[in-house]
Amino acid sequence: MKKIKSIIILAVLIMSLFNSCKEFDSDFLETPAKSTLQESLIFSQVDLARGAIDGILEPIGQTNSYRGRHIPFYGFNTDTEWNYNSSSVGNATGDLMVYDAKANNTQMNRTNSSWAMIYRAIERANICIKGIRLYGNPEVGNEMGQLLGEALTLRAMYYSDLVKTWGDVPALFEPTTFESAYTPKSSRNIVYKQIIADLAEASELVAWPNESSATTSVEKVNKAFVKGLRARVALAASGFQQFPNDGVRRSNDPDLSVAKMYKIALDECRSIINSGTVGLEPSFETVWRKLNEENISAGGESIWEMPFSDGRGRVNFSFAIRHRSVDQHTGQARGGISGPLPTVFYDYDEADSRRDITCVPYQWGTAIDGFSKQELVSLDIWYFGKYRYEWMNRYVTSSNDDGINKMYMRYAEIILMAAEAANELEGPSAAAPYLKQIRRRAFNAADHATKVDGYVNALTTKEDMFNAIVKEHKYEFTGEMERKQALIRWNKLGTNLATAKQKMLDLKNRTGEYADVPTTLYYKYEADEETLKIYGLNRGETTNPGPDYFSKDWTVIEDDVINSLFKEGVNPDDRQFWPIWQVFIDSSNGTLVNDYGY
Secondary structure, three states: OOOOOOHHHHHHHHHHHHOOOOOOOOOOOOOOOOOOOOHHHHOOOHHHHHHHHHHHHHHHHOOOOHHHHHHHHOOOOOOOEEEOOOOOOOOHHHHHHOOOOOOOOOOOOOOOOHHHHHHHHHHHHHHHHHHHHHHOOOOOOOHHHHHHHHHHHHHHHHHHHHHHHHOOEOOOOOOOOOOOOOOOOEOHHHHHHHHHHHHHHHHHHOOOOOOOHHHOEOOOOOHHHHHHHHHHHHHHHHOOEEEOOOEEEOOOOHHHOHHHHHHHHHHHHHHHHHHOOOOOOOOHHHHHHHHHOOOOEOOOOEEEEEOOOOOOOOHHHHHOOOEOOOOOOOOOOOOOOEEEOHHHHHHOOOOOOOHHHHEEOEEEOOOEOOEOOEEEOEOOEOEEOOOOHHHOOOOOOOOOOOOOOEEEEEHHHHHHHHHHHHHHHHOHHHHHHHHHHHHHHHOOHHHHHHHHHHHHHOOOOHHHHHHHHHHHHHHHHOOOOOHHHHHHHOOOHHHHHHHHHHHHHHHHHOOHHHOOOOOEEEEEEOOOOOOEEEEOOOOOOOOOOOOOOEEEEOOOOOHHHHHOOOOOOOOHHHOOOOOOOHHHHHOOOOOOOOOOOO
């Protein structure tokens, strides 16, 4: 059955563990609470402990948490993706995207925003971890061991998101007490080292996908996710990042060196690969059809998904191809708050099957008698084709939620992390088989000799292989909002964003690498009278295909739109993180401050 069953009921159970009269007034972190159910009772019984663990995930569905703010807004803008609020000058949502967020941002400066909800979840995880250790007798292979591993993993997931969003944050790894409630920020190195160790422990406790009844769904934590998250965190910990008063650099903590962290990443990725418990889907389209069809069976490409019930979550609501009205595919007229940069479509090899899934040049127009057609938009507006109401098996009727899960990690990331780490530690020949595996799926068999083997075999230096991996990441993950974190750790955020602006100017002017992009599109409708047939998107398609086609100018990209990728005069490398929102600064009893010039 789809979704974590009865998660609200389970959350009520754990809330009874947390709720009590507050001993002091604080919105900074969750306040300590006296249990109304004995911890010894809850954490000595598997069913009750399972309810407590499920309660750790409940905060993601809160209105201003991951559901309505963090998932839709974090991760923009990059060299591949932008949010269409960016061009609205002074818009609070746009400020989050253009590297000009303020601590009093009206979208985020709320007591129930993701900062608070993440710490609520961490507090629940801390209580579960302590309770299971004390009363649950967790061991490798038993159910309590699985639950402890899940709690450690979920806490690590939340902390990894805190650090990538805000940099240094309060490190709380025990249930909150009066003394710890007003905790100042800690070095992110402390957080990184703790969660890397936690994930190592969790990987011993948690079962592989489909190895037990607890790991048959991608909504449940499994060993592949634990190891993949550990690899992701290790790469981030050793990567470039902005430090207070110290600019962008790698960590100077020897425990987080490139050599040590890349070794962890490579070992974990190879362990996942060798397990055979997950793997690439046969086609790129299948990955996204399964997400939209809400297929949550473990063992495919999706490794772990943030679960949303049918009436919660805004993944398609935010990112799907735009539907201008209720129509034959959806009862929710939404989607399309963001999309790929217009250059991205033209950066793909035309034979790459990922291109037309990732970059869509049309919307669904206003319906007539409940029926709508695809309509071309404009050169500067594209949509992510990975998210589609028309691929869902369920007709969405909610006004503002769609219930599609957030795919948090998939196997393709494991393969590319293995390629990156192998290249760094062992050289390009060790990375080549991984890069070939990703590209082999992207191209038809007839193209493998040139576009897979020939292309990869020519990458004979570590630098060439690294640059190819950076490009492949773009082709594989555009629209998944993973790019920003990757650009930061590669020390390419500011440089690539500046280059992206220039590339869009070149496309507008049809100069440089975009000189041969056609300036006119031709289109007609297929026999179903809703699906567009388009000519002129590919380079060289400049001849009118016939009188039954309509034409559309394909040149307009306004300079102010191009410049909205990031605020003029702002260096994105000086704004890699969001500020801590003012409401939490004000309620921190003077222990929290903002860095980075905020």
